Structures are given as structure tokens and as C-alpha cells.
Amino acid sequence: MTDKSLLAVMLACFAPLLTSAxxxxxxxxxxxxxxxxxxxxxxxxxxxxWFVGTCGLSAILIKxxxxxxxxxxxxxxxxPALEANIRAAGARLEDVRAIxxxxxxxxxxxxxxxxxxxxxxxxxxxxxxxxxxxAGHALPGDPQLKVSRNFPPVRPVDRNVPGxxxxxxxxxxxxxxxxxxxxxxxxxxxxxxxxxxxxxxVYADSLTAVSDDDYRFSNDAAHPGYLxxxxxxxxxxxxxxxxxxxxxxxSASEMWQRFxxxxxQPAIDRKACxxxxxxxxxxxDERIARERGGQP
Numbered sequence: 001m002t003d004k005s006l007l008a009v010m011l012a013c014f015a016p017l018l019t020s021a022x023x024x025x026x027x028x029x030x031x032x033x034x035x036x037x038x039x040x041x042x043x044x045x046x047x048x049x050w051f052v053g054t055c056g057l058s059a060i061l062i063k064x065x066x067x068x069x070x071x072x073x074x075x076x077x078x079x080p081a082l083e084a085n086i087r088a089a090g091a092r093l094e095d096v097r098a099i100x101x102x103x104x105x106x107x108x109x110x111x112x113x114x115x116x117x118x119x120x121x122x123x124x125x126x127x128x129x130x131x132x133x134x135a136g137h138a139l140p141g142d143p144q145l146k147v148s149r150n151f152p153p154v155r156p157v158d159r160n161v162p163g164x165x166x167x168x169x170x171x172x173x174x175x176x177x178x179x180x181x182x183x184x185x186x187x188x189x190x191x192x193x194x195x196x197x198x199x200x201x202v203y204a205d206s207l208t209a210v211s212d213d214d215y216r217f218s219n220d221a222a223h224p225g226y227l228x229x230x231x232x233x234x235x236x237x238x239x240x241x242x243x244x245x246x247x248x249x250x251s252a253s254e255m256w257q258r259f260x261x262x263x264x265q266p267a268i269d270r271k272a273c274x275x276x277x278x279x280x281x282x283x284x285d286e287r288i289a290r291e292r293g294g295q296p
Contacts, residue, residue, distance in 0.1 A: 029260065029261055029262055030055035030056075030250070030256045030260055031055075031256050031262070032250075032251035032254075032256065034054075034055030034056045034250075034256075035054075035055065035056050036054060036056035036057050036074070036075060036078075036107060037054060037056070037075065037077055037078060037081075038054055038055040038056060039054055039055070039081045040053075040054060040055045040260075041085065041088060042061075042085035042086070042088040042089040043259065043260070044089075045060070045192070045201075045244065045246070045259065045267070046192045046194055046199055046201070046244055046267065047192035047193045047194035047198075047199075048062055048063045048064065048171075048192050048193070049061070049062050049063075049190075049192040049201055049244075050062075050063065050089040051085075051259065052070075052082055052085035052086050052088075052089055053072070053074060053078075053082065053085070053250075054074070054078055054081055054082075055250070055256075056249070056250070056251075057072075057074035057075065057078065057107060057108070057248065057249065057250075058071075058072060058074070058203075058246060058247065058248050058249070058250055058255070059071065059072045059073060059074055059082050059085075060072065060203060060246060061085075061086055061089055061091060061096075062171050062173075062190060062192070063089070063090070063091055064168075064169045064170030064171045065169075065170055066169035066170040067095055067096070067097030067098075067168060067169030067170070067171070068091050068095050068096045068097060068169070068171070069096070069097065069098045069099070069100065069168050069169075069171045069173065070086070070096050070098070070099045070100075070115065070119075070121070071099075071100050071101070071102070071188055071203055072100075072101050072102055072108050072109070072248055073099055073101065073108075073109055073110070073111040073112040073114075073115045073116075074107055074108050074109070074110060074111060074248075075106065075107055075110040075111055076106075076110045076111045076113075076114060076151065076152060077110075077111075078110075078111055079111040079114045079115060079118075082111060082115065083115070083118065093118050093119045094119060094120060096115075096119040096120075096121045097121055097122070097168050097169050098121050098122050098123070098124055098166075098168040099112060099115060099116060099119070099121045099122075099123050099124070100123075100124045100125070100160070100166070100173065100175070100186075100188060101123075101124075101125055101129070101133070101186070102185065102186060102187070102188075102203065102205040102206070102248045103129050103181055103182040103184065103185040103186070103205055103206065103248075104125065104129035104130075104132035104133045104138075104182065104184065105138075105144065105148055105149075105182070106148065106149040106150070106151040107248075108248050109133055109151060109154075110149075110151040110152070112133065112151070112152075112154045113151075113152035113153060113154040114152065116154050122158055123154050123156075123157045123158065124157065124158045124159075124160050124166060125157045125158075125159070125160065125184065125186070126159065126160055126162065126175060126177065126184045126185075126186045127159065127183065127184040128141060128142075128182065128183035128184035129182055129183065129184025129185065129186070130157040130159050130184060131184075132182075132184070133153070133154055133157050134153055134154065134155050134156070134157050135153060136150055136151055136152060136153030136154075137150040137151070141183050141223075142182055142183065143181070143182070143209075143210065143211035143212070143215045143217070144182075144210060144211055144212055144215075145212060145215070146212035146213075146214065147212045160175045160186070161175070162175050162176060162177035162186070163175070163176070163177075171190065172190060172191075173188050173189070173190045174188065174189045174190065175187075175188060176188065176189060176236060176237075176240070177233065177236075178204070178205045178207065178233040178234075178236065178237060179226070179229040179230060179232075179233050180207060180209070180229065180230035180233045180234065180284075181205060181206040181207060181208060181209075181210065183226075185205045185206065185233070186205060187202065187203060187204045187205045187237060188202075188203040189201065189202050189203075189240065192244075199243035199244055199268060200240075200241045200242060200243045200244075201243070201244050201246065202237075202240055202242045202243075202244070202245050202246065202273055203246045203247070203248075204237050204240075204245060204246070204247055204253070204273065204276060205247075205248060206247070206248055206249065206252065207233065207234055207237065207276065207277075207280035207283075207284075208252075208280070208283060209230070209283060209284050209287040209288075216291050217230065217284070217287060217288060217291065218288050218291045218292055219291075227288070230284060231281070231284065234277050234280045234281050234284065235277065235281075237273050237276060237277045237280075238273055238274045238276075238277025238278065238281075239277075240273050241270075242270060242272055242273030242274075243268050243269075243270055244267055244268055244269075244272075245269065245272035245273055245276065247276075252276070253272065253276060
């Protein structure tokens with residue numbers, strides 16, 4: 001057998017092994033259709049703000065020499081990936097001083113109890129959703145009461161006051177009441193600085209009118225004042241100073257068009273909050289029209 005013939009036989013034997021190997025984790029590219037559990041690496045958003053979530057669900061780490069803050073702890077099954085990303089961002093779990101959250105559904109706080117235990121961090125939430133976090137399930141008044149999945153409860157939850165800055169170590173966050181998706185839904189704002197430049201970060205909670213089949217946002221008798229509060233929340237986000245917009249579901253703010261290997265839009269967009277607010281207002285108007293037309 002010639003040398004060329006021997007080489008051909010060896011290539012034929014090993015070809016299946018060479019082509020069947022899966023691509024490395026770091027090669028994965030997130031997009032708007034990515035699964036909630038699909039892992040991705042940690043990356044710096046701006047200054048001291050880092051993305052440590054998965055392709056389909058956000059978790060934001062704000063670092064400080066005097067302790068870090070985590071926003072959202074999505075899904076219990078995601079905790080190993082979240083903790084690995086926190087470490088990859090150069091932070092120790094035990095230096096996470098506080099965990100705050102957007103709203104109390106399993107896809108955003110399902111990993112809260114485990115992360116609070118592993119870090120020793122204090123958990124902060126607002127009103128109704130703080131009650132749900134402590135209960136481990138949805139409560140009457142949540143538009144998704146009948147379809148929400150239970151999650152491990154976390155106790156105690158420190159109640160924050162909308163508009164009152166929350167100072168944790170070297171981090172200062174401001175909670176913004178955005179009642180609508182849930183009664184205690186909360187958005188967060190803070191400043192991040194890099195190379196002498198500071199920008200206003202906004203983590204805008206979900207503004208979508210999603211519910212179980214029986215809930216009607218337009219039924220004021222059943223939910224007094226809820227619809228005006230929802231509209232006020234949407235307007236509140238639109239009025240914020242907003243340099244970099246982030247959302248619990250990255251697809252809601254086109255995050256993967258602005259971050260990552262396929263980014264083709266600028267990360268800083270001062271019109272992003274207004275655009276999100278306008279989309280949410282139009283979606284809510286459409287939902288109310290359907291309800292008043294007798295459609296679910």
C-alpha cells in the first residue's frame with residue numbers, strides 16, 4: 001500500500017469523528033429565538049455592569065469594590081450557568097451583597113432561593129411581588145395566576161420603595177414602579193462609568209399584557225385602577241433618561257442586535273426607552289380592544 005493510499009484509509013476511518021464533534025460553548029450565538037436555558041458567556045455591557053444570564057433570560061451583575069448587586073435570578077435550572085458567569089465576570093459569589101428582581105415569575109426568580117443561599121445576599125423586591133417571592137407561587141391579583149409555575153420560596157424579602165435609591169456597597173440603584181405585567185413589577189436604573197464616561201442604565205421590566213384566559217385588564221370592577229396604573233407604568237418608562245436599555249427577556253429590547261458577535265446596532269440608544277414604551281402602549285391598546293370586543 002502506498003503512502004497516499006494509507007492516508008486515504010486513515011481519513012475515511014476518522015472522518016466521522018472529525019465532523020460529529022459539537023461546537024464549543026463559546027461559539028454559540030444568541031438570538032431572539034434562543035431558549036431560556038441556552039447558556040452563553042458573561043460579558044461586560046458597560047463599565048461595572050455585566051451580563052451573566054442565558055441567551056433567553058437576562059441576569060445583570062453590577063460590580064463594586066464594596067460588594068456586588070445581581071438583578072434577577074432566572075430559573076432554578078439556570079443557576080449553575082449563572083454562578084459560572086458571575087465568576088467569569090471576575091466576581092466571587094460571596095461578594096454579591098444583594099439580589100433585586102423585576103417580577104416574581106419563575107422565569108425571572110426561579111433561581112432566587114438558591115442564589116440567595118449560595119451568596120448570602122439580601123433579597124429586595126416590591127410589594128405584591130415580594131409577597132409572591134416569599135410564597136413561592138402566584139397570588140390572586142397576578143394576571144397569570146392560573147398559568148404561573150411555582151418556584152422555591154425565598155424569605156425574607158426586604159421591601160423597597162419606588163423612587164427611593166437603594167444603596168448597596170458601592171452601587172446605587174433606583175427602583176421604578178411598573179405595575180402591569182404583575183402588580184409589583186419593578187424596573188431599575190443606575191449609572192455605569194467607563195474611561196471617564198458615565199451612562200444611565202435602565203433595566204425595564206416586562207410591559208406586556210399577558211394573562212391567563214380568564215383575566216381582563218379592562219375589568220375595573222375586578223381589578224380597580226389596574227389599567228390606569230399599567231398605562232402610567234408604560235409612560236414612566238418612556239420618560240426615563242435612558243442610554244442603555246436592558247430587559248428581562250433580551251428579545252424585548254433587541255439586546256442581541258446590540259451585544260455579542262452578531263451585533264450590528266449601537267449599544268447606546270437614547271431613544272430606546274421611548275420606542276419600548278410606544279410598542280407596549282400599542283400592544284396594550286390592542287389587547288383592550290380585543291377584550292372589549294369579547295375576545296380573550
